Amino acid sequence: MNDLVTLQIVRRLEVLIVLFIPAVLLHVASQHTSRLFHRVTIGRLKAVLFILSFVGLTCVFYDPLLDAAIAAQDRTCIDNMRALSGALLIYAGDWDNTLPPDTRWYNEAQTRLGFDKKGRVIRCPASESPYTYALNCSLGALSLSKVSEPAATVMLFECDASGPNASGNKEFVTREVRLRHPEGPHFAFTDGSVEHFFLRKEWNALRWEP
Numbered sequence: 001m002n003d004l005v006t007l008q009i010v011r012r013l014e015v016l017i018v019l020f021i022p023a024v025l026l027h028v029a030s031q032h033t034s035r036l037f038h039r040v041t042i043g044r045l046k047a048v049l050f051i052l053s054f055v056g057l058t059c060v061f062y063d064p065l066l067d068a069a070i071a072a073q074d075r076t077c078i079d080n081m082r083a084l085s086g087a088l089l090i091y092a093g094d095w096d097n098t099l100p101p102d103t104r105w106y107n108e109a110q111t112r113l114g115f116d117k118k119g120r121v122i123r124c125p126a127s128e129s130p131y132t133y134a135l136n137c138s139l140g141a142l143s144l145s146k147v148s149e150p151a152a153t154v155m156l157f158e159c160d161a162s163g164p165n166a167s168g169n170k171e172f173v174t175r176e177v178r179l180r181h182p183e184g185p186h187f188a189f190t191d192g193s194v195e196h197f198f199l200r201k202e203w204n205a206l207r208w209e210p
């Protein structure tokens, strides 16, 4: 799972614990302490509650920063996929509406990227992998005129790849990849659009064949 997402979940659990445990402790104390020590115990628990609440508030305070960092990763990934799918469509425009072979799709896309991305390894910032995007192997060297539903047919998808010119199908969208972004992994379609899908039933409905 993405480290930032894991950290966000841990912090939210901490807040829940901070709110829940003191309430339980106070309840137990009120049930089991004798009258003689009751006031002393409750007083100590209030002090503990104060300290834990301070820690909890600190966690809540830092959550927006984490949310912003995760959202920035999300935007960068979407920008990357838009740039790569746009470059592939430019290639198709140069080659009689045909996509490049799946063995060198990334190399071909690289030569048609904008100056801000040209020459750089384009990868998802939410992943540890050096290469994170793959071409739908059913579309390699295929004429786009054979794609019956361009807006629903996957062209690029997120994965953990061993090289830049990776290709495959939905089997490559592993559990790790599905947990990469809070709102699900991104897919680029043959019309150039990019969307994320969270639930398995949603990505099972994607078209992988032209």
Ligand SMILES: [Zn+2]
Residues within 6 Å of the ligand: 077, 078, 124, 125, 126, 158, 180, 181, 186
């Ligand atoms: Zn991504």
